Amino acid sequence: MPRLYVLVLSGGAGTRLWPLSRRDRPKQFLELLGEGSLLQDTVDRVSEFVPSERIFVVAPPEHRALIHEQLPDLRADHLVVEPYPRGNAAAIALAMAALAAFDPDAVVAVLPSDHVVGNRAQFRKVLIAATAAAERGHLVTLGITPERADTGFGYIEAGEKLDLDSPIEVRTVKRFVEKPKKDAAERMVAAGGHYWNAGMFVWRVEEILRAYERHLPRTAKAIEALRDAIGSPRYESVLAEVWEETDHTTVDYGIAEKAENVAVVPADIGWQDVGSWGRLAEIVSKADNWASGDLVAEGAHGNYIWAPGKTVALIGVEELIVVDTPDALLVTTKERSEAVKTIVDRLKREGGEDLL
Amino acid sequence: MPRLYVLVLSGGAGTRLWPLSRRDRPKQFLELLGEGSLLQDTVDRVSEFVPSERIFVVAPPEHRALIHEQLPDLRADHLVVEPYPRGNAAAIALAMAALAAFDPDAVVAVLPSDHVVGNRAQFRKVLIAATAAAERGHLVTLGITPERADTGFGYIEAGEKLDLDSPIEVRTVKRFVEKPKKDAAERMVAAGGHYWNAGMFVWRVEEILRAYERHLPRTAKAIEALRDAIGSPRYESVLAEVWEETDHTTVDYGIAEKAENVAVVPADIGWQDVGSWGRLAEIVSKADNWASGDLVAEGAHGNYIWAPGKTVALIGVEELIVVDTPDALLVTTKERSEAVKTIVDRLKREGGEDLL
Numbered sequence: 001m002p003r004l005y006v007l008v009l010s011g012g013a014g015t016r017l018w019p020l021s022r023r024d025r026p027k028q029f030l031e032l033l034g035e036g037s038l039l040q041d042t043v044d045r046v047s048e049f050v051p052s053e054r055i056f057v058v059a060p061p062e063h064r065a066l067i068h069e070q071l072p073d074l075r076a077d078h079l080v081v082e083p084y085p086r087g088n089a090a091a092i093a094l095a096m097a098a099l100a101a102f103d104p105d106a107v108v109a110v111l112p113s114d115h116v117v118g119n120r121a122q123f124r125k126v127l128i129a130a131t132a133a134a135e136r137g138h139l140v141t142l143g144i145t146p147e148r149a150d151t152g153f154g155y156i157e158a159g160e161k162l163d164l165d166s167p168i169e170v171r172t173v174k175r176f177v178e179k180p181k182k183d184a185a186e187r188m189v190a191a192g193g194h195y196w197n198a199g200m201f202v203w204r205v206e207e208i209l210r211a212y213e214r215h216l217p218r219t220a221k222a223i224e225a226l227r228d229a230i231g232s233p234r235y236e237s238v239l240a241e242v243w244e245e246t247d248h249t250t251v252d253y254g255i256a257e258k259a260e261n262v263a264v265v266p267a268d269i270g271w272q273d274v275g276s277w278g279r280l281a282e283i284v285s286k287a288d289n290w291a292s293g294d295l296v297a298e299g300a301h302g303n304y305i306w307a308p309g310k311t312v313a314l315i316g317v318e319e320l321i322v323v324d325t326p327d328a329l330l331v332t333t334k335e336r337s338e339a340v341k342t343i344v345d346r347l348k349r350e351g352g353e354d355l356l
Numbered sequence: 357m358p359r360l361y362v363l364v365l366s367g368g369a370g371t372r373l374w375p376l377s378r379r380d381r382p383k384q385f386l387e388l389l390g391e392g393s394l395l396q397d398t399v400d401r402v403s404e405f406v407p408s409e410r411i412f413v414v415a416p417p418e419h420r421a422l423i424h425e426q427l428p429d430l431r432a433d434h435l436v437v438e439p440y441p442r443g444n445a446a447a448i449a450l451a452m453a454a455l456a457a458f459d460p461d462a463v464v465a466v467l468p469s470d471h472v473v474g475n476r477a478q479f480r481k482v483l484i485a486a487t488a489a490a491e492r493g494h495l496v497t498l499g500i501t502p503e504r505a506d507t508g509f510g511y512i513e514a515g516e517k518l519d520l521d522s523p524i525e526v527r528t529v530k531r532f533v534e535k536p537k538k539d540a541a542e543r544m545v546a547a548g549g550h551y552w553n554a555g556m557f558v559w560r561v562e563e564i565l566r567a568y569e570r571h572l573p574r575t576a577k578a579i580e581a582l583r584d585a586i587g588s589p590r591y592e593s594v595l596a597e598v599w600e601e602t603d604h605t606t607v608d609y610g611i612a613e614k615a616e617n618v619a620v621v622p623a624d625i626g627w628q629d630v631g632s633w634g635r636l637a638e639i640v641s642k643a644d645n646w647a648s649g650d651l652v653a654e655g656a657h658g659n660y661i662w663a664p665g666k667t668v669a670l671i672g673v674e675e676l677i678v679v680d681t682p683d684a685l686l687v688t689t690k691e692r693s694e695a696v697k698t699i700v701d702r703l704k705r706e707g708g709e710d711l712l
Binding site: 346 | 374375650652654655656659661663665666667668669670671672673676678680681682683684685686687688689691692693695696698699702703706708711
């Protein structure tokens with residue numbers, strides 16, 4: 001794929017996997033599946049066809065060292081630092097400016113760093129199709145084939161087929177649907193032609209910058225002011241100045257839902273969102289009980305135990321999730337694991353900040 | 357109480373509190389209740405009225421260092437080492453020989469090191485009564501007032517009242533009942549006059565040695581052969597020789613159930629057996645959930661979590677027991693916690709010896 005660049009999004013606090021994920025080590029840095037971190041896996045899965053000099057990462061300053069540690073091949077000037085979180089629209093615009101300075105003709109795949117993709121070969125085919133559409137001027141989203149009527153994702157309704165010579169059909173987008181109610185989700189899944197919005201995009205840098213100008217002009221203006229400073233000593237101070245002028249929104253709300261030239265590639269790529277311990281347990285739990293190490297179980301079923309370096313003994317327990325870290329121990333059920341959010345909120349309020 | 361000595365029994369593997377209790381640190385050495393170990397607590401509760409030079413401990417050789425560490429006031433020559441386990445009859449006989457050499461007129465209270473006694477004042481009164489009876493030649497057992505028809509203990513049926521001037525009535529023993537079936541336990545508790553046998557005794561050294569001669573003559577003979585060697589360089593080699601000649605039994609079966617001069621003092625002393633995690637949870641769990649440190653709970657009830665130094669977060673779980681140690685993590689329920697035995701057996705068979 002000539003000229004395909006990758007921008008990896010590494011923002012986000014990821015407290016939903018507390019107590020393993022922490023402010024200084026959100027989930028993308030964790031080795032959750034035992035084969036490198038999610039971030040490393042994200043880069044690894046494109047590295048067969050995207051050389052390292054065409055990989056960019058955008059992240060907050062506090063994770064700079066960790067990113068270089070985990071991605072030693074990443075070029076120092078390809079790590080774009082967002083001064084503080086403003087939603088991913090600003091972060092992506094900032095990275096697009098860096099990319100445009102590097103290669104104004106770039107086509108770029110924007111990929112979150114905390115997803116699981118099971119089918120790499122298909123993922124590559126999807127990127128080829130998306131690149132073909134992006135080169136024709138489309139802002140392309142990857143639409144995940146829905147496995148169930150999940151109400152935790154936004155949906156994309158596909159429209160007309162584009163006339164492209166690509167291995168997978170690409171379609172126009174009829175509409176974006178925000179996280180639906182259960183019955184609406186069921187109708188969309190039953191109808192077909194609807195996909196989960198996983199926040200993965202492919203577009204020409206030129207095209208997305210034009211879209212910013214149209215739909216998020218404040219952000220476009222702020223970033224425009226920065227472009228001349230890229231590579232110069234003024235960069236940091238100009239960035240500090242313009243950053244607060246950017247729109248505080250996401251690229252989905254701010255651009256994708258408004259633009260006319262959005263397209264979708266159906267992506268049947270074994271995609272998984274590691275959004276909670278319960279989801280992670282589903283992803284890895286092929287066995288009846290899953291433990292990070294040695295396991296001895298008696299009358300125990302469906303448990304997921306994260307306790308690295310320890311032998312785990314289970315007796316008479318079912319559907320539990322236990323996460324053991326050096327300073328905190330979480331004990332919950334698969335059903336209730338999303339309530340970790342409540343625990344994190346309470347720790348914030350009740351003086352447990354050092355555990356976050 | 358003039359001339360009252362104490363012998364603390366510190367044998368036993370205590371794997372029922374695995375993974376906290378280990379071969380090299382059985383439960384009596386653990387700080388389970390947050391106020392010294394059970395062993396330290398056992399000595400502490402008599403130290404108000406028994407000076408340290410009248411306290412003896414019998415234990416296997418591998419715990420010698422740990423005992424001196426936990427009981428720094430214990431005289432070196434008062435730690436009686438049993439070469440290897442032969443049941444407590446032999447260990448007690450060995451300690452009685454050491455005591456007889458130190459003070460032939462001694463009256464001694466024999467106390468397990470792994471019990472909880474909640475009411476110390478009453479315990480002292482019980483010992484005063486028991487000592488009075490022991491001085492009159494009785495082998496006195498402490499009979500725990502039963503709280504429920506438990507089938508996990510042996511029972512003692514009391515007989516005639518002894519004519520003694522003591523703060524608590526002492527009675528002859530009509531019979532010992534081995535661990536009963538549920539209906540038999542219920543009948544005994546309903547009838548009154550029946551007590552749990554907790555393995556605590558008070559007797560004159562002279563009297564118990566006479567009882568060994570009558571009921572366990574092999575043990576008596578072996579220990580008799582050792583008596584002249586006490587304090588001499590020959591002691592270790594003579595002990596090694598005679599030890600295998602002792603009867604392999606307990607003092608309950610071997611002596612108490614056979615002797616005629618056994619008496620019982622009702623002991624309403626807040627006694628508790630820490631025989632399983634479930635029992636320990638009952639003892640300490642005054643609160644809805646109990647954790648060793650900071651606790652944050654959401655919709656969680658009746659859980660007992662041992663995870664020293666960690667903040668514990670519980671969401672939507674009930675009646676669980678979790679025990680977190682550096683190399684092993686146990687997750688079970690209060691109801692099933694006794695099955696830890698099964699796990700320990702499996703670890704023995706399946707190459708997990710290093711965890712025991």
